[in-house]
Amino acid sequence: MxxxxxxxxxxxxxxxxxxxxxxxxxxxxxxxxxxxxxxxxxxxxxxxxxxxxxxxxxxxxxxxxxxxxxxxxxxxxxxxxxxxxxxxxxxxxxxxxxxxxxxxxxxxxxxxxxxxxxxxxxxxxxxxxxxxxxxxxxxxxxxxxxxxxxxxxxxxxxxxxxxxFNFNEPYKIDLEAFMNQNYHFNVHLERFAYLTGRSLATFKRDFEKLYHTTPGRWLQQKRLQEAHYLITEKGKAPSDIYLDLGFEDLSHFSYVFKKQFGEAPSRIIG
Incomplete structure (x- = not known):
């Protein structure tokens, strides 16, 4: 402890x-x-x-x-x-x-x-x-x-x-590049919006225009895809990667992984 x-x-x-x-x-x-x-x-x-x-x-x-x-x-x-x-x-x-x-x-x-x-x-x-x-x-x-x-x-x-002494606030930046680099951080959408120089409403609007889905769905799919790759291609254990990919706990990660891919992550280790 x-x-x-x-x-x-x-x-x-x-x-x-x-x-x-x-x-x-x-x-x-x-x-x-x-x-x-x-x-x-x-x-x-x-x-x-x-x-x-x-x-x-x-x-x-x-x-x-x-x-x-x-x-x-x-x-x-x-x-x-x-x-x-x-x-x-x-x-x-x-x-x-x-x-x-x-x-x-x-x-x-x-x-x-x-x-x-x-x-x-x-x-x-x-x-x-x-x-x-x-x-x-x-x-x-x-x-x-x-x-x-x-x-x-x-x-x-x-x-x-x-x-x-640079007091500038975040300015509007490329949304796709930022999200591809930072999707694994488990922070609220308001934080993503602020760091990309947008209000929450503008962030959601720009995001759905770019990805044709909501930020929440995209984040989960992106994290699950990366998890599947790390487990099947790199032989990583689920317990070693779920936090790094932005999931809060192992049980929730296992649940959404099985729902997405049909098998629990512990059963498909490469």
Whole structure:
């Protein structure tokens, strides 16, 4: 049984600690997030590429991303990480106060390595001290620490201003390319709509015009087709793929698979 804790406050800083079990899942990243790996490993994947982090790794995760993750504690140890969330209002305030603006950039990768120095290392240690002292619920102090963190990180990584201070919302993008890349993420249709630069009504209308079916039916068919291929051609076990393909539980996956193909997935392994 998994044991652990995640100390998350409204302040925007999370200290995570997990014991004795790899955690796999997926999530939507609504705000720019600095992720510092204290112990264990974290693997992020956008469906095309993996971004591994080990002890001491420091990453910036760009906002408005769909990512899968695997958190693995070290042998006989605990997975520990620190996540710092920069909301848009804090960044806009800093942009106005210091005149920092983004320049046009075509780099749209979701995860960036952050170069560290003595100041950044000291900053991280100060946040760990805040955690130990239970100060993550003191919003005034945390707001100061968030501002300090942004300014310190920009000194060592000035190019990150093009990410942090880009306040553009998702624009209308190619729907077919996006869905073919992201169909395996188990998120609500509202999220797909937002990330393609559409209202939910426009997303559904554009989708049915393109695919001649509803988004829900298409997603299930696409996931089942991929599951059938992985099981019959690659010899994958159903229990190893259902989460990666966006199904919430194995029993539901087996039920819809059998309904679609006439046999349970466990009976057709190649």
């Amino acid at each position: 998994e044991t652990g804790k995640e100390n998350k406050k409204a302040s925007g800083i999370t200290y995570s600690c997990y014991h004795n079990r790899s955690r796999e899942g997926e999530h939507f990243v609504p705000e720019h997030t600095l992720s510092y790996q204290i112990a264990g490993s974290l693997i992020l994947s956008d469906g095309n590429r993996e971004y591994p982090s080990n002890d001491g790794s420091f990453r910036l995760i760009r906002r408005n991303q769909l990512l899968k993750f695997i958190k693995q504690p070290p042998e006989n140890g605990e997975f520990k990480s620190l996540s710092i969330y920069f909301n848009q209002q804090i960044l806009k305030n800093i942009s106005l106060e210091y005149g920092i603006t983004a320049e046009e950039t075509l780099d749209i990768q979701p995860v960036f390595e952050v170069k560290t120095n003595v100041l950044i290392n000291s900053y991280i240690h100060s946040l760990l001290a805040y955690h130990q002292a239970n100060y993550f619920d003191n919003q005034e102090l945390i707001d100061l620490k968030l501002k300090e963190g942004i300014l310190i990180i920009l000194q060592a990584n000035p190019e990150l201003k093009n990410i942090l």
